[in-house]
Amino acid sequence: MSDPTAAATAATQQAETSGADTREARPREASSIELKGLHKRFGKDTVALDGVDLTIEAGEFFTLLGPSGCGKTTLLRILAGLEAPNDGRLLIGGKDVTDTPPHRRSVNTVFQSYALFPHLSVRDNLAFGLRMRGEPAAERHRKVDEVAEFIQLGSLVERRVEQLSGGQKQRIALARALICEPDVLLLDEPLSALDAGLRSQLQVELQRLQKRLGMTFVFVTHDQDEAMVMSDRIAVLDGGIIQQVGTPNEVYEHPANAFVARFMGHDNLFAISASEDDWVDTELGRLRLDPAEQRDDQAGWLLIRPETLELDGEVPEGYNRLEGTVEERLYRGSRIEYRLSVNGRTLMAVASNLGQRMHDVGDRVTISVCPEDLVRVAA
Structure with missing residues (x-):
């Protein structure tokens, strides 16, 4: 599970200047992602990623699927700029961002732990990134109301964080990540802590939201059913290596090898x-x-x-x-x-x-x- 303190810190870094240098010139189209020969090692003996080559199309709901320790979260953290690869290149929207710090990437992350600020109201949580990049109060208020209506938050905007259920907190975390209009949204097992019924409901809501926005979503999960329900395409990882990339239908009905077949159930x-x-x-x-x-x-x-x-x-x-x-x-x-x-x-x-x-x-x-x-x- 993600460390809540680290997640909140990362969310703060991303929110402070997400899109600040490029928001005037940056096109509103979704961005593609290219990973070229990515390697990541921890210490001398632990290989987290072993030569990952992958293209994620602009506007795609793409899922990284695999067991614990397969490298999917490390890959997501590299996309966010929270980890640096030892070798290889990362391009977002055709631009090499391998060495770009997280606050200068047009990328936001929804963490498993929500990473909300408990001392702030829901409205202030949503407006935090806008305030940190210097937007006027009236504009912050307008954008909060706009995203609240878009995600159908209703009266939740006026509540305090401690008054929210787990599902409501996840919706607020999602809204806060979207309000700064990133090119790419990363989702680190955001539904894993929810009960089965609410999880199923939010899976559908999240998929519909992504289609309405046309934004590139990269979703991490170890749940095969969740991946098949939500994804345009899936990459199955094991041992830091991509075992197969394909549509849910392709991965389920025509697994590339015995590992993929067994992991798909x-x-x-x-x-x-x-x-x-x-x-x-x-x-x-x-x-x-x-x-x-x-x-x-x-x-x-x-x-x-x-x-x-x-x-x-x-x-x-x-x-x-x-x-x-x-x-x-x-x-x-x-x-x-x-x-x-x-x-x-x-x-x-x-x-x-x-x-x-x-x-x-x-x-x-x-x-x-x-x-x-x-x-x-x-x-």
Whole structure:
């Protein structure tokens, strides 16, 4: 979790002069971001980023996704100017800002800890950056009212910080980051401390806000569902290396390797022992793939997404057929999850709850899957 004191200090640095040198000439279009060969080491042995090359398009909602320690927060801090890379270059809007201090970048950050000033009112929190860069009181008041209306803060503007809930504090932190009109907004796991219902609500609100603004958002999270709901594209990181960049659909349905597949929540990964024409030998048995999935290498993994499996229906011609036993049934309201035993291996299947009879533990079931739904994954 981010240190609240450090986050507040960083927010102060950014708010003091964010956009102060360029606000007259700076175009209002969204800015692209280019990372070229970024390396970051801590001490002699800890490699946080290992040669990161990445382009984030202007106006994109881009998410850095990965487990703790993968380098995503370090990368975000480099974008903010709070860390300096050991090697490589960073360009924002085509301008090299690698050595530019944070208060001279048109970038603002929304921190996980909110980084609000408890001794100031909500209105004064929102106006803080404007006051520090010398805007007149009347203009500050106008802009606070404008951003409050835009984000639908209502009467929250007149409250004290200690009177706010967690969700309200996060909305205020977001409004304060936006009021200075940065070219890029960085979001460091801003929803992780919220309860599930509020988090889901703010995910949708944040996505809609970004589309209305057309601003470049860079979002950090370790939550796969959150990344898929909110993002235009996702970069999955591990060990300081980008493992895959793609749309949510691409990353989920066609993971680049076994790490990405497992991190995206896929349990159905089975080793391929041999390939011949359209067929592969796996731990489940011999299965036919779509010809487009054939590769020259014989090794690798086979991914079977649980939602693509059909249980006890008629097996269409050309589909793969397996036989299994229900080991466990998990009722999740709108869907039902089954753990099936097939040739001594566990296969996960997910069925929509359409009111039909559920399979019981111990039932023998016929499993069918279309060859086009089987995905070959690199090791």
